[in-house]
Amino acid sequence: QAKFLSQDQINEFKECFSLYDKKQKGKIKGSELLAVMRCLGASPTPGEVQRHLQLHRIDRNAELDFSTFLTIMYRQMKQEEPEREILRALAMLDRDRRGEIPVPELRAKLTLLGEKLSEEEVDDLLKEAKVGPSGTIRYEEFVHLLCLPSVDY
Secondary structure, rough: OHHHHHHHHHHHHHHHHHHHHOOOOOOOEHHHHHHHHHHHOHHHHHHHHHHHHHHHOOOOOOOOEEHHHHHHHHHHHHHOOHHHHHHHHHOOOOOOOOOEEEHHHHHHHHOOOOOOHHHHHHHHHHHHHOOOOOOEEEEHHHHHOOOOOOOOO
């Protein structure tokens, strides 16, 4: 699975993995997998972590190597795919299936539901969006913009 990850991702994963590799043997405990994955931005549930371990026949008290960890992280990342999840959620606001949603409705959802964003955070997000003359945004373009990797220079 490593061939599907960028070298930067692999380096970041290795750095975090090594922080939990207490004995410096290139292995972490199965019981620490959840913490390591979450440190790297993945959001697995305890049940998902247990399934990853079972798939590789690793007991919670056993250890896993970095190669196995990369495979697990890759599977988890593919499973989560934030762009697809966000698109699915926004499509529910598009009752007419036109590919666009009213900005006030999007703002209300982002500030009132789930992990609520502040008005300022929504303003920052909407700066990137192309708001049409009718006060709507094409949400596929918007989500694609949101999910682009951040520029790091």
